[in-house]
Amino acid sequence: MTNPLLADWATPFEIAPFARIRDEDFAPAFDKALELAQAEVRAIGDCSASPTFANTIEALEASGKALDKVLSVFFSLAGADSNPKRQELQRSFSPRLAAHASEIYGNKALYARIEALWEARDTLDLTDEQRRVLMLTHRGFRRAGAALTGNQDKRMRQIMSRLAELGTAFTQNLLADEAAWYMALSEDDLEGLPDFLVNAARSAGAEKGLKNPIVTLSRSLIVPFLQFSPRRDLREKAFTAWAARGANEGATDNRAIAQETLALRQERAALLGYGSFADFKLETEMAKTPAAVQKLLMDVWGPAKAQADRDAEVLTTMMREDGINGDLAPWDWRYYAEKRRQAEHDLDEAELKPYLQLDRMIEAAFSCANRLFGLEFKALDVPLYHADCRAWEVTREGRHIAVFIGDYFARGSKRSGAWCSAMRGQAKFPKVQGPVVINVCNFAKGDPALLSYDDARTLFHEFGHALHQMLSDVTYESISGTSVARDFVELPSQLFEHWLEVPEVLGEFATHAETGAPMPRDMLDKVLGAATFDMGFQTVEYVASALVDLAFHEGEAPHDVMAKQQEILKNIGMPSAIAMRHATPQFAHVFSGDGYSSGYYSYMWSEVMDADAFAAFEEAGGPFDPERAKALEKNILSTGGSRDAEALYIAFRGRLPGVEALLKGRGLTA
Template sequence: MTASTHNPLLSDWKAAGEFPPFAAIRPEHFAPAIVRLAKERIDRVDAIAANPEPPTFANTVAAYEATGGHIERIDALFEILRLTLGTREVWEVAGEVGALLANHHAALLSHQPFFIRLDAVFHTRHTLELEADELRLLELIHADYVRNGVHLSPEASTRLHAIKERLAQCYVAFNKNLVASTDAFKLILTDEAELAGLPDFIRRAALTEDQPDRANESVFTLAYSSVVPFLTWSVRRDLRERIWRAWTSRCTEPDVDNRPIVREVVQLRAEQAKLLGFENFAQYALTDRMAGTPQAVRELLESIWTPARMLCEAELAALRSFASETGEPAEIEPWDWRYLTERLRTREFNIDAEQVGQYFELESSIRAAFDCAHRLFGLQFRERHDVALYHPDVRLWDVEQYGRLIGYFAADYYARVGKASGAWESEFRMRCDGIDATLPFVINSTSFQGVRGKPTQLALRDVQTLFHEMGHALHSLLSRVRFRRLSGTRVQRDFVEFPSHLMENWVLDPTLLATHARHVETGEAMPDALVRSLRAASCFNEGYELVRYIASALADIELHSLAECADLDIETFQSRYFERLGVMREVDVNHRLPCFRHAFGGSEYAAGYYSYLWAQVLEADAFEAFEESGNAFDAPLAARLHDCLFGIGNSMDPAAAYQAFRRRAPDPLALARKRGFGAVGGSVPVPA
C-alpha cells in the first residue's frame, strides 16, 4: 500500500468506528493528505468568497467554520503520533508536514476576498440578532484574520508567510533534538550500593526485565518520571550530580544543540510581531490571552516572587541545618535539594515513600480519577478492547454521561524511547454539536515508569499529574457547543490550565482515598495517619517549587519582550537574567532555555508559561467554593461548574464565565491561602 494508491487519512473514519484507521496509517500518508485537504479547504473558502448573495452569518461565518474539520483532525493526529511515537519515519516527514500546514494556515488567513465578506458581517454584527455563541464565533474568526496580518501589504504578507514556515521548521528541529537528547543519556546501575536509598517501587520500575541479557541492570533516564525520583531518593551524591548535570544540559550537545534554534525563534517572533504592528512578541501574544498585556503578567509573577523567594530562603536554611544534623555536606548543591527535602519531609511528617507508593497503584489511581468524574459530572468510563490503536500501551474507554455516549477517552501512560517526556492532553477530534456533529476523541499521555500489565506504583506527584491531565480531558469531553472553533480546550491559553489544576484538588479527597487508595498487596485502606500527613505536607517545599516556576515564566516573558535581538546570546541572556532576578544557585529553575519545550517547541505557550500560575489563581478560588459548601462533591455546585465552565468551551468570555460560576470575581488571595506563602502584598491581577 502506498500513499498514492490509497490514503487512509482521506477517509471520514466512519469505517473504523469513529476512530482513525491506525493500522493502515503510515507517516508517508500525511504530506499528500494535507496537500489535498488544504486545496479542498481553500477551494471551499474561494466558493464562499465568490457567493453572489449578500454576506450573512450562515453563508459566510458558519460556512467557513464547516470547512476545517478534516484537515484539523489530520493535523492533530500527526502531532499526537510525533509526541507519543517519535519514530525515525515520523521525524523524517515532520519538517515537510509542518511546512505544509504552516503554508496552508498562512494562505487561509490571508484570503482577502473571504475577509471582505467576513469584515462586512463583523461590522454589522450588532444588528443581526445573533445568538451569543454565533457572535463569539464571528468575533474570534475575525480576530484570527487580523492577528495574522490580513491587512498587510503584499510584500509584508509574503515575509510573514516565510516567517511562519520557518518557525514551523524550527519547532520540528527543536522537538526532535529534545527527544534525542533526552533519550541519549542512560544511567545504568548494576551494583546494590548504587541503588542505595531508592524505594523498591522505583527500583522495580527501572529494571530491564524484558531484556534477558540485561536482567540485572537498572536504567534511569532523563524522562521526568525517572530522573526526579532518582534525585529524590538516591543516597549516592555522585550519581545524583551525574544525572542532574545531564538533565540540565540537554540540547547543548553538538549534534542536538537547540541554542541556535532558540535564538532564531526569538528573532523570527520579534520580526513577526513588528510586521503586525506590535513592539515585541510578548505584547502580540498576550492580546489573545486573559492577562491581556505583558505588564499584567509581570505584576502577577512579581507579586508572588518576593514571598516565594523568602519562603525558599527559609527552606534552604532548614535544609542546611538538617544537613549539619545528619552529617550531609553543608554546601548544598542543586542535586542535593530534592534528596534532603524528602528526608526532612519524612522526618517532619512521618511519610515513607515506599509506604505511599503501596497505596497509589496506577490502576486504582485511574479508577479514582474516573470515580471523581462520576461523582462530579455523572460520567461512566467503559474500557474497550476491540479497537486497534497506534501502540500496544494505549487504552481506550467509551465515556457516557447518565447513560448517553458523549465521547471517547484514550490513555498512553508509560514512558518509552522516542516518546516525549512529560504529560499532556490532546484531541484526535473535537466535539461539535452543530453541522457535521462529532463526538470528542481525547487522549491523556504521561511518562510513568512501568510496563503495561504489571502493577505500577506511583508517587503522589504522579497521581496529581494523572488527575491534572484528566481535568483537560474532561474539559474536552464535557464541551457542549455547536461550533468546533469554540469547543473544549480551544480557549485562551491562560484559562486552559484552570480545569486541570482544579481537578488536582480531589487527589487527597477522603472519599476517593477510602475507596481507591488500597494497599497493593493487602487491599487495606490507607491509614488515617498517613492521609493526615500527606495533607499536612501539601505545602512543604512550596517556595522551591514556586521560585523555579516563576523564574522560568519571567524569563519567557522577558525574552519575548526584546525588541532588538539580532545579537542575542542565549547562554548569556539566561545566566544574566537569572542572576539579576536572584535565583539561588542551590534551587535552579524549571527549564533551561535550550530544553524549554513550552516556549520553543511550538507557538501555543510562547510568552505563555505564566499561564499555569494565572489559572491557579482561579482554581484556588474555585475550590474554596466546594470547601465552603462542606461537600467536595456538592451536586448543585458541580452542576454549575459543568454548565458555567467545563461545558461552554470558548463560547463566552472566560472572565464572565468564571463570574457566572462563582457569582463574584475571583479572590486573588485564595492562591496565597492554598499555597501557604501568606498574604500577597498589593493586588494580584486577575480577571474581574
C-alpha cells in the same frame, strides 16, 4: 487500495482505524487533504454571493475536515510514539501547514468578506455564540496579518513558515537528547533506592535491551532518583545531563533555535503594530498586559523565595551533618528535602507508592467525574496506536458523551511531560460529533504500575483537561472544549487536582498493591498534611521560568539567550540551589510552538482561580456539592470559548479572585 486516513471510518464512534494505518499513508493523505482544504478556502473567498454568516463563517468552520482527520492521527503519533519516519514527515509537514495558514489569512478576498460581516454585525441577527465566533474569526485574521499588504505580507508568510520549522526542530532535538542519554547502574549503585525505583530502572534497561538497570531522562525516573540516591556523584551526573538537554552542542543544540525564534516573534509583533511580542500575545488573554502578568508573578515570588531561602538553610544543615561542606547544589535539594519530609512528616514515598496504583488512581478520577457530573466509563476493546493505550466510552444516563483514551507509560518514542488533546473536538456543526479525547503521561512501568503523589496529581490534572473537552456543549468546534484563553485553559485541570486531596477519595482508592488494604489513616493524614511541603522550591522553580519567558518576549530579542536568562535570574535573586523548572534549551512550552510563549505564567493565573473555585465547593455542601458541580459544568466546562473567560468565571463564582487563596493553598502566607 483506499488510503485509510481519507476513507470514512466505519469503526466504533469513528475512532481512527489505527490497525490499518501505516506511516506510508500519511504523505499521500496529507497531500490530498491539504489540496482539498485549500480549494475549500479559495471557494469561500471567491464566492460571488454577498457575504453572510452561513456562506463565509460557517463555511470556514466546515472546511478542512479531511485535513483535520489526517493531522489528528499524525500529531498524536508524532508526540506519543515517534520514529525517524514520523520525524521526517513532521519536518516536511510543518512548513507546508504554516504556508497553508498564511494562504488562508492572506486571502484578501476572504478577509474582505469577514470584514464586511464584522462591520455589519449588529444587523445580522446572530446568536450570542455566532457573534462570538465572528469576533474571534475577525480578530484571528487581523492578528495573523490579513490586513498586511505588499512586502509586509510576504515577510509575515516567511516568518510563520520559519517559525514552524524552528518549533519542529526544537521538539525533535529535545526528544533526541532525552532518548539518547542514560546512566547504567551497577548493583552497588542501587543501594538505598526504594524497590519501586529499582524496578522502574530495570524495566527501562530492559526496554533498551540492556542487562543493567538504567536511569533515563524521563521525569518519572530521574526525579525519584534525585530524591532517593545517597550517591552525590551519581545525582550530580544525572542532574547535569537533565539540565543540559538541548544544550549539548552539535546537531541537537537548541540555543540558536531559541534565539532565532525570539527574533522572529518580535519582528512578527512589530509588523502587526505591537510594541512587543508579549503585548501581542497577551491581548487575547485574561491578563491582557505584560504589566498584569509581572505583578502576579512578583506578588508570588517574594513569599516563595523567602520560604525557599529558609528551607535552604535547613537542608544545608542536614548536608553538613552528612559531612559535606560544599554549597547546597541543585542535585542535593530533592535528596535532602525527601529526608526532611520523612523526618518531619514521617512520610516515606517508598511506603506511600504501593497505595498509589495507576489503575486505582484512574478509577478515582472516573469516580469523581461520576459523582460530580454523572459520567460513566466503560472499557472499549478497539485497536489503538500503541499496546500501552486503552480506551473507554463515556456516557451519561445511557447517552454517548465521548471516547476517552489513556496512554500512561514512558517510552523512548514519546516526548517528555504530560498533555491532553482532542483527536476530535465536540461540535454540532456541520454535523453532531462527540469528542475523542486523549491523556498522555510518562509514568514508569511496573507490575503493577505505581505512582508518586506527584504522578497521581498529574493524572488528575490531565483528566481535568479531558473533562473540559468531554463536557463541551457548543455548536462550533473552533470554540469547543479547551479552545479558550491560555490563562484560562488550566483552570479546569488545576481545579480537578483538588479532588485527589479529598480524604474520602484517597480513603477509597488508595489501596495497597499487595494486600489490598486501604491507606492507613495516619498515612493519609501525613499525605494531606505534607501537601504544601517544599512549596517554596516548587514555586520558585516555576515562577523563575515564567519570568524568563515573559522577559524574553517583552522587548528586543536578546543576542544571547543564555546570557539573558542568567541576567533575569540574577535580577530576581534566584537561589543557587534551585534551577528553573524549564531552562531555555528545553523550554518546549515556549519554543516548540508559540502556545505558551509569553504565557507560561498562565498556570499560576489559573491557580489563582482554581484555589478560589474549590473554596466555593468547600463553602457550599462540600467537595461534591451538586449545585456547585452544576454551576461549574454550566458556566465553565460546557461553554468552551463561547464567552469571554472573565465573564465565565464571574458567572460561576460571582466575582474575580485575588492572590490570597493561592498563597494560602501553597502554604506561603506568613
